[in-house]
Amino acid sequence: MQWIIKVDEGLARLSNFCGWVACVAMLLMAGNVFYDVVARYAFNEVSIGMQEMEWHLYSVVFLFGIPYALRTDGHVRVDVLYTLWSNKTKAWVNLTGALLFVVPFAYLIGLYGYDFALDSYSLGEGSGDPGGLPYRWIIKAVIPVSAFFIAIAGLNMATFALRVMSGEKQYEGENSAGGLA
Amino acid sequence: PTHALAQDTFTLTLAETWGPNFPIFGDTTKNMAAMAEKMSDGRLKIRIDSANKHKAPLGVFDMVRAGQYDMGHSASYYWKGKVPNTLFFTSMPFGMTALEQYAWFYYGDGMELMQEVYEPYGLKSFPGGNTGVQMGGWFRKEIKSVEDLQGLKMRIPGFAGEVFAEVGVSPTNIAPGELYTALERNTIDAVEWVGPALDLRLGFQQIADYYYTGWHEPATELQFLVNEKVWDKLPADLQEILRISMRTAAYDMLIQSQHENAKAWASIKNEYPNVQIKNFPDDVFQAMYKANNKLLKEAATGDELAAKIIKSQEDYLKDSRAYTDISERAYLNTMGTVE
Amino acid sequence: MIGMIMFAVALFMLMLGFPVAFTFGGLALFFGVFAEGMDLFAFMPYRIMSVMQNTVLMAVPLFIFMGVVLQRTRLAEQLLTSMGRLFGGLPGGLAISTILVGALLAASTGVVGASVVAMGLISLPVMLAHNYDKRLAAGTICAAGTLGQIVPPSIILIILGDVLGLPVGDLFKAAVGPGMVLIGLYIVYILIMTRFKPETAPPMPEDSSISRKKEIMNALLAIIPPLALIVIVLGSIFTGIATPTESSALGGVGAIVLAIIYRQFSFQMVWDASKDTVKVTAMVFAILVGATAFSMVFSYTGGDYLLEEWMLALPGEKWGFIILAMLVIMVLGFFIDFVEISFIIVPILAPVAEALGINMLWFAILIAMNLQTSFLTPPFGFSLFYLRGVAPPEVRTIDIYKGVLPFIVLQVFVLALIVIFPEWFGMSSSY
Ligand code: NA
Ligand code: NA
Numbered sequence: 001m002q003w004i005i006k007v008d009e010g011l012a013r014l015s016n017f018c019g020w021v022a023c024v025a026m027l028l029m030a031g032n033v034f035y036d037v038v039a040r041y042a043f044n045e046v047s048i049g050m051q052e053m054e055w056h057l058y059s060v061v062f063l064f065g066i067p068y069a070l071r072t073d074g075h076v077r078v079d080v081l082y083t084l085w086s087n088k089t090k091a092w093v094n095l096t097g098a099l100l101f102v103v104p105f106a107y108l109i110g111l112y113g114y115d116f117a118l119d120s121y122s123l124g125e126g127s128g129d130p131g132g133l134p135y136r137w138i139i140k141a142v143i144p145v146s147a148f149f150i151a152i153a154g155l156n157m158a159t160f161a162l163r164v165m166s167g168e169k170q171y172e173g174e175n176s177a178g179g180l181a
Numbered sequence: 182p183t184h185a186l187a188q189d190t191f192t193l194t195l196a197e198t199w200g201p202n203f204p205i206f207g208d209t210t211k212n213m214a215a216m217a218e219k220m221s222d223g224r225l226k227i228r229i230d231s232a233n234k235h236k237a238p239l240g241v242f243d244m245v246r247a248g249q250y251d252m253g254h255s256a257s258y259y260w261k262g263k264v265p266n267t268l269f270f271t272s273m274p275f276g277m278t279a280l281e282q283y284a285w286f287y288y289g290d291g292m293e294l295m296q297e298v299y300e301p302y303g304l305k306s307f308p309g310g311n312t313g314v315q316m317g318g319w320f321r322k323e324i325k326s327v328e329d330l331q332g333l334k335m336r337i338p339g340f341a342g343e344v345f346a347e348v349g350v351s352p353t354n355i356a357p358g359e360l361y362t363a364l365e366r367n368t369i370d371a372v373e374w375v376g377p378a379l380d381l382r383l384g385f386q387q388i389a390d391y392y393y394t395g396w397h398e399p400a401t402e403l404q405f406l407v408n409e410k411v412w413d414k415l416p417a418d419l420q421e422i423l424r425i426s427m428r429t430a431a432y433d434m435l436i437q438s439q440h441e442n443a444k445a446w447a448s449i450k451n452e453y454p455n456v457q458i459k460n461f462p463d464d465v466f467q468a469m470y471k472a473n474n475k476l477l478k479e480a481a482t483g484d485e486l487a488a489k490i491i492k493s494q495e496d497y498l499k500d501s502r503a504y505t506d507i508s509e510r511a512y513l514n515t516m517g518t519v520e
Numbered sequence: 521m522i523g524m525i526m527f528a529v530a531l532f533m534l535m536l537g538f539p540v541a542f543t544f545g546g547l548a549l550f551f552g553v554f555a556e557g558m559d560l561f562a563f564m565p566y567r568i569m570s571v572m573q574n575t576v577l578m579a580v581p582l583f584i585f586m587g588v589v590l591q592r593t594r595l596a597e598q599l600l601t602s603m604g605r606l607f608g609g610l611p612g613g614l615a616i617s618t619i620l621v622g623a624l625l626a627a628s629t630g631v632v633g634a635s636v637v638a639m640g641l642i643s644l645p646v647m648l649a650h651n652y653d654k655r656l657a658a659g660t661i662c663a664a665g666t667l668g669q670i671v672p673p674s675i676i677l678i679i680l681g682d683v684l685g686l687p688v689g690d691l692f693k694a695a696v697g698p699g700m701v702l703i704g705l706y707i708v709y710i711l712i713m714t715r716f717k718p719e720t721a722p723p724m725p726e727d728s729s730i731s732r733k734k735e736i737m738n739a740l741l742a743i744i745p746p747l748a749l750i751v752i753v754l755g756s757i758f759t760g761i762a763t764p765t766e767s768s769a770l771g772g773v774g775a776i777v778l779a780i781i782y783r784q785f786s787f788q789m790v791w792d793a794s795k796d797t798v799k800v801t802a803m804v805f806a807i808l809v810g811a812t813a814f815s816m817v818f819s820y821t822g823g824d825y826l827l828e829e830w831m832l833a834l835p836g837e838k839w840g841f842i843i844l845a846m847l848v849i850m851v852l853g854f855f856i857d858f859v860e861i862s863f864i865i866v867p868i869l870a871p872v873a874e875a876l877g878i879n880m881l882w883f884a885i886l887i888a889m890n891l892q893t894s895f896l897t898p899p900f901g902f903s904l905f906y907l908r909g910v911a912p913p914e915v916r917t918i919d920i921y922k923g924v925l926p927f928i929v930l931q932v933f934v935l936a937l938i939v940i941f942p943e944w945f946g947m948s949s950s951y
């Protein structure tokens with residue numbers, strides 16, 4: 001049991017790291033868009049590179065955010081029955097779902113996402129627009145990297161479910177957005 | 182994937198860059214598929230998937246290359262970021278007219294050079310239909326000199342955007358869904374799209390008074406892509422049927438474009454008297470012409486194949502234009518004096 | 521047929537309570553691999569990429585960020601409670617304020633995920649704190665947040681313009697009337713409903729130490745700063761300083777400036793707001809990614825052709841056609857994404873409608889109203905999921921489902937009005 005706890009906490013650290021990356025990207029993105037508007041309006045300056053950077057950052061926000069939200073149980077559930085269930089039943093739902101749905105789904109996206117990014121790398125793909133960003137493979141590689149972390153977060157969901165089953169942890173208060181609103 | 186249904190029957194899948202029922206562009210693929218099926222007596226079927234299905238309008242090159250689709254319908258210059266030399270097979274600023282360019286493709290070196298570019302990627306490329314001269318774009322202010330272009334915010338992608346940038350324009354990215362609002366509210370000053378038939382749908386005539394004539398895409402040729410392995414698997418008669426279907430559909434698109442644009446332009450003239458047709462002033466054209474030559478020179482340096490293609494196009498244009506001058510141009514000039 | 525079975529299974533699986541996004545994704549995987557083989561998933565990176573490059577969706581994180589900052593600095597609460605105070609002893613003041621703020625947001629974005637989540641963050645906690653009925657609160661927010669799809673600028677209208685070949689400007693103009701009527705009806709409904717059941721929406725407590733006049737003055741003063749922010753966002757769009765998407769970034773930065781002015785600013789606050797934003801954004805986009813896998817399997821297993829076949833069986837007589845077409849779109853909207861409906865169904869209906877002499881602009885507005893409703897209809901209405909994602913645990917999915925019902929009825933009512941009295945909305949049914 002001890003090792004499960006260790007694994008669980010280790011995996012959680014990886015998801016939290018994703019969250020950190022996404023948060024930084026979020027603030028940079030807001031600043032980037034704001035800068036682009038001001039530069040265009042006040043100084044009549046437009047940079048397609050900066051405009052493309054906007055969607056690069058925005059992609060990082062949600063692709064790294066997804067594994068982070070898995071760990072923090074931020075993904076929405078239809079809770080018509082879920083809230084009525086015991087911790088044990090919830091743990092079973094989460095364990096099964098994590099292993100049957102999350103991990104294989106992430107695996108396939110990672111597998112094909114890797115080819116997708118590799119292809120872009122081998123072509124030396126860049127933006128086709130004037131002043132656009134080079135190295136398109138970097139942003140495309142975020143897809144398989146995100147898939148890897150989603151798989152990690154899926155395994156993490158499973159380890160957490162095991163901890164709940166053993167009675168050492170509980171789901172209460174953790175489900176849904178954690179009282180965000 | 183190729184599904185061999187009966188021994189000698191082939192169903193090919195085709196991914197197009199356009200949405201379903203996109204006029205003119207989308208008609209071309211449907212035309213092609215219908216001809217191929219009929220001429221082969223049902224042995225060659227083509228299933229067309231539009232952008233709403235595959236969700237990758239600009240992924241057609243990759244998907245056909247990887248064999249996820251057998252064929253594609255798109256435009257060669259979209260792949261410029263991946264393979265720079267694909268740029269030359271759509272239309273070049275101050276380049277050939279549709280008639281001249283088709284002559285270059287089929288009787289000059291066009292097809293061979295295009296194949297040389299696409300071959301390393303396991304692809305065959307064919308002309309896929311022409312829009313004719315594309316309009317120079319919708320402007321909210323009149324352009325009277327090069328000064329008026331300085332800092333002008335314009336939605337103009339690709340190589341033409343680079344030429345415009347050279348003369349002081351700020352090319353700007355705007356999501357297609359926000360283009361209308363952006364132009365209406367002066368977030369941007371100008372929009373380049375296609376020509377009357379397709380521009381009309383976006384409603385730019387309601388919000389911009391100046392419609393400039395084209396120079397940047399005098400003959401935009403679309404493109405059929407075929408995965409080479411798929412092509413090789415087809416028996417010789419079906420290859421020929423496919424080739425003829427593609428060529429006929431492409432030609433048909435050029436004349437359909439002429440027809441639809443003429444119709445749309447007549448309706449814009451009638452319903453939107455605010456719209457004025459303008460030519461860029463001579464000094465603007467000259468500056469852009471210079472910028473274009475400079476960029477072409479840059480593209481040719483250090484890339485043998487690019488240099489070869491550019492030279493082929495320049496040489497062909499020279500001879501071809503000399504004849505166009507004493508035929509089409511002379512005739513249109515004559516008409517200008519009697520009307 | 522596989523697509524249809526998949527929907528039925530999804531309906532059942534969602535009830536088990538596993539995250540919606542991964543239920544969609546996991547089922548897509550099983551059905552997709554079973555029917556077409558693993559290689560079908562080679563399309564997934566392209567689909568994810570198309571979400572990444574859809575810059576209009578950037579409004580989602582940016583608007584959420586604005587909402588979170590306004591919520592964390594309590595400026596949102598101040599805005600809504602002050603607006604609620606203006607209604608004096610009248611019940612339902614907060615709900616009406618929510619509709620009004622939602623209408624303003626609707627005019628600045630056409631992305632439902634952005635406005636529903638932002639409205640959920642801004643006004644749900646306030647309504648709950650003032651003892652509003654959970655269902656009324658949830659229904660009001662979903663309805664107000666979904667207004668963005670009919671009030672221009674709107675993604676539905678832009679897509680329909682493209683599919684039907686109508687100028688976007690004409691569609692935008694035609695949609696203003698129906699949008700206004702809808703907003704008006706929401707307010708009327710809340711006024712009438714709360715008259716009979718005042719306990720579901722208690723009025724703001726009156727401060728007896730000051731006069732009513734003074735109270736109104738205070739409320740107006742308190743409204744100004746946060747309202748000014750929203751006006752700046754809107755203003756930046758109308759003056760062309762920013763595109764609708766970019767305006768949401770101005771909103772976020774503006775919210776931080778307000779926080780500084782009100783001495784609520786700290787770097788920790790900004791960092792925490794960013795964390796909340798990331799979590800909620802991830803929730804919204806995970807659903808989009810799961811749903812795109814789902815619709816991929818649906819269409820590549822022939823679901824799109826099946827729908828086409830069904831559509832071709834519609835009657836060829838004007839009123840029968842209109843009524844059945846609207847019914848079919850509404851029922852499909854329970855299950856299928858509005859984008860798919862616009863691209864698969866509408867092109868089949870359009871030539872029939874045209875042949876029947878139906879005015880296409882009118883037809884487009886009918887479809888837009890109808891599709892807007894699909895965001896609210898259980899079981900797969902995205903607005904419902906989005907709100908659930910930011911709601912506290914005590915607001916359950918079933919509360920949201922029940923809460924939106926009256927608003928769905930109102931939308932259908934307005935749809936019927938446009939069908940029967942097009943001239944009230946400045947349109948005609950035939951040309
Ligand atoms: Na163009
Ligand atoms: Na809107």
